[in-house]
Amino acid sequence: MSTTTRHIYEENQHVAHNYHPLPVVVASAQDVWVTDVEGRRYLDLLSAYSALNFGHRHPDLVGAAVDQIGRLTLTSRAFHNDQLAGFCAALAELCGKDLVLPMNTGAEAVETGIKAARAWAYRVKGVPADSARIIVAAGNFHGRTTTIVGFSDDPLARDGFGPFTPGFDIVPYQEADAIEAAIGESTAAVLIEPIQGEAGVIIPPAGYLRRVRELCTRHNVLLVADEIQSGLGRAGVTFACERDGVVPDLYLLGKALGGGILPVSAVVGDREVLGVFQPGEHGSTFGGNPLAAAVGLRVVELLRTGEFQDRSATLGRHLKARLDALLGHGLTDVRVAGLWAGVDIEPSRGTGREVAERMLARGVLVKDTHGHTVRLAPPLTIQQSELNWAVDQLALVLAE
Known part of the structure; x- marks a missing residue:
């Protein structure tokens, strides 16, 4: 941990502990990518719980x-x-x-x-x-x-x-x-x-x-x-x-x-x-x-314009096909509506939190909920190639 990151974590001791964030400190963002204080980039697949449907800083x-x-x-x-x-x-x-x-x-x-x-x-x-x-x-x-x-x-x-x-x-x-x-x-x-x-x-x-x-x-x-x-x-x-x-x-x-x-x-x-x-x-x-x-x-x-709705529907179908291929390979259930997915993790592969932390290490931001579920909600501006890369990282995490 760098001096900058350590200092920020020390300052966080004054922040009320009503959240349990992942161990990353974001400093800047553009579209679907965020950058932490160390200069590492991450693909955002949370979108601030759908507040960033149009990406960061549209x-x-x-x-x-x-x-x-x-x-x-x-x-x-x-x-x-x-x-x-x-x-x-x-x-x-x-x-x-x-x-x-x-x-x-x-x-x-x-x-x-x-x-x-x-x-x-x-x-x-x-x-x-x-x-x-x-x-x-x-x-x-x-x-x-x-x-x-x-x-x-x-x-x-x-x-x-x-x-x-x-x-x-x-x-x-x-x-x-x-x-x-x-x-x-x-x-x-x-x-x-x-x-x-x-x-x-x-x-x-x-x-x-x-x-x-x-x-x-x-x-x-x-x-x-x-x-x-x-x-x-x-x-x-x-x-x-x-x-x-x-x-x-x-x-x-x-x-x-x-x-x-x-x-x-x-x-x-x-x-x-x-x-x-x-x-x-x-x-x-x-x-x-x-x-x-x-x-x-x-x-x-x-x-x-309808552009974002169409992108969500089209890319959502692609996302579902990619996630469905992981059923039986670390996922026990997949639910997709547009560019919004809930995936249930096979317990032997770890909790949702553990999977989110391992995805973080691979440069992808996701968040867990209710134990063994991970939610995916990328900005609607995401490219198919970026979506594919994110699912590839999930596949690797589940195979670990």
């Missing part, structure tokens, strides 16, 4: 940010700014919806979606005050606030942080009949990830989301889709819901919406749902700031 996004920084960065929503309306109009059009409520982090978008669903239940559906319930799926990951971890079934996220907010019913993921059984007169919404990311890229069978959509429509319940990780091109389409031909009542967006430059999130829906908020009932000092709006608008413009 020139169009950096340009939009730099231009806006030179003019105006923050006004708060106490005043209008000249970037917000255009961003919201473009994002609403991309989603096929009427209204956009901008926030900052993904967890804020989820909290906003929960508040919107409850307000809609009381003011539109006629649910008695303070009795609205929201159905969620086992294995979910929607963020880290106390309300959100209260309906997680992951002990690491939940234990030791109670008491928790009531009003949530947890049902098994991928079981539409369980959702139907849980719906009651006070049910406001079903909050669900079209593909569960933190759980290991769990992809429900075809028809599942379509059945959930039908149940929500029949029982006058909102379908709220958390597309914070799965959306904006990651799964080979603009939104993962499209894989099953479904349009939710509310989209929850984040991560890639900020282009990997700053936190940008949003709740997007039709006026009869998202229009329940009145001035003063919800807000954020930084939500909808002009810098975020300028970058977010450029993200939407990149997605309008």
Whole structure:
């Protein structure tokens, strides 16, 4: 370990220990490659949990940010700014919806979606005050606030942080009949990830989301889709819901919406749902700031071309074929949606963490989850040759 690296690790003693990062110190990045403080280069196959769908420092996004920084960065929503309306109009059009409520982090978008669903239940559906319930799926990951971890079934996220907010019913993921059984007169919404990311890229069978959509429509319940990780091109389409031909009542967006430059999130829906908020009932000092709006608008413009969705779909099929060839050779299961994969490691080959560390030594950044699963989520700008090289490194690691 060099003097520079040792010094940085010593400084990290002042960083709260809420993460267990891999032993690499990144100093710079461009597109799909990052460089550490020693000058070693690594292929990024994590993309900051899908926040970097367009790669590190995409020139169009950096340009939009730099231009806006030179003019105006923050006004708060106490005043209008000249970037917000255009961003919201473009994002609403991309989603096929009427209204956009901008926030900052993904967890804020989820909290906003929960508040919107409850307000809609009381003011539109006629649910008695303070009795609205929201159905969620086992294995979910929607963020880290106390309300959100209260309906997680992951002990690491939940234990030791109670008491928790009531009003949530947890049902098994991928079981539409369980959702139907849980719906009651006070049910406001079903909050669900079209593909569960933190759980290991769990992809429900075809028809599942379509059945959930039908149940929500029949029982006058909102379908709220958390597309914070799965959306904006990651799964080979603009939104993962499209894989099953479904349009939710509310989209929850984040991560890639900020282009990997700053936190940008949003709740997007039709006026009869998202229009329940009145001035003063919800807000954020930084939500909808002009810098975020300028970058977010450029993200939407990149997605309008369809290029990134097509790349994700095409390269995703290639990635699946390469990973499938490793089944029985160190992998026990492979799940791929666009350029997003969860691979389960044969226990005799090591834990997910150990595989991630060995991939790091070979110049590839990946991250483990839930013991023996490793997630792959390269920027959508990756070249097929780079993808092949990364899978080659995985094959070598599994053969060690």
